[in-house]
Amino acid sequence: MTASTTAPPITTDDDWWRSAVVYQVYVRSFADSDGDGIGDLQGIRQRLPYLRDLGVDALWLTPFYTSPMIDGGYDVADYRDVDPMFGTLADFDEMITDAHALGLRIIVDLVPNHTSSAHRWFTAALAAGPGSPERARYLFAEGRGAHGELPPNDWESIFGGPAWTRVADGEWYLHLFDPAQPDLNWRHREVRTEFEDVLRFWLDRGVDGFRVDVAHGMIKAEGLPDVGFSTMTTGQRQVELLGKGRLPYFDQDEVHEIYRAWRPILDSYPGGRMAVAEAWAETPQRLARYIGPDELHQAFSFDFLDATWSADSFRKVIDTALAESTVVGAPTTWVLSNHDKQRHVTRYGDGDQGLRRARAASLLMLALPGCAYLYQGEELGLPEVLDLPDELRQDPAFLRTGESRDGCRVPIPWSGELAPYGFGPAGSELSWLPTPATWQALSVGAQTDVPGSTLELYRAALRIRHEHPALAVDADGVTWLESEPGVLAFSRTAGTTVLTCVVNLSGAPVAIDGYGEPVVASAALTGSGSTRLLPIDASAWLERR
């Protein structure tokens, strides 16, 4: 373990996060430097030039801390160390130093709602027994029924089944996720000081921000009251039910005290250290409460991701998100894919149609004001892998609900003709999930410098987004333009320069002559001059100066 702090932060622009493009690295599936079939920190380090050339501003790394990996690292056993599978703290320091030298910022994942059951606090709690101070850091309770044989309340785990597990001495402990992820008691002073210290530990190592996991879940209603209905009945994951009503374990008012204590810590470091909440709340207004100068900088808005492929659906979520962002004075976050969701190529219909729509949606997202989060592989147009053999699936939710998030976590294809397509060092055939043969043609190598490839589309869009004054952070917001039914058209303006984004979600090609000169399009335009047409399921950016 290295004790020194390294990596000076980038200090040029404290507000960098307001319009950043953040690339989510699902660490175990990004790049494997040592040939064990699992991505690692040195793998990321080797691929930093690729990310710089892609044109992103920051990386968000999913958890790489010491973990039994029951939930892909969202079960942390030591918050201040790197799991040997991913490398060492020295590897982290080298990686962040190189990232900063290339102008890339690093956001790390913080998992405060629960620890791993292998965390020293939890093993101490089990050993110490009922009523002990060690148990007070978690949520242990006596069961119901004549002999305490029933769980303390009716809460269900987000991964399915009861949210309580009974230990040998008869007490039960709460786990909103897997039994290997016991929930912490955030009313306990020591829990709060511990995480404040963990924040400082990574800030001292130079991280530029945190993605806060389950940021709405840390405080549970006093008395742990029953929900009163089953939260799993729709077959949907429970987090997605949050919009349907307040739950006693999510979005409790006191959770905001935690963030009000964190913000001064972030602000005490130079360089614009930020935090983005993975939070779900009943209404956009309640979600907005997580954001502000005394709490967190951003919260993911998942409505854009959930929008269906229709002009009305996109228009509605965009308008709502922009209105909220004006109220709270913080930028909107846009996201189409992440490590928990089916990839957007597949959500939009898979195959050619899904890919066309995914490319169009990405161009739409990148034209909007605010911060865009990309998920690794979306720049390659990767689809969800739907046919993974059950025995290879590792998502703990799969065993309990039959739903699995493994299909969006398949290792990235980099190059070459043999699976896993350059994921590991030369000659390595290992990857923790198999890469489909069809991904040979989707690899970074296969798409680089190929006109019209998804990778070149992202590179072009990100370059224009950085350079174009009408897409700059201080440019005007969104002005909707009149358009045919099923077509979205909006412009952004800086001085006399106007950039218009047109998205064709209608059933016919649409004329786009009036909007200016095309600068990038998600599909080849047809016609020319005054009869230029945008095909269906496509987007274009056009410019007028």
Ligand code: GLC
């Ligand atoms: C968040 C993560 C997800 C994880 C869960 C429990 O929702 O995004 O991957 O399973 O928290 O930590």
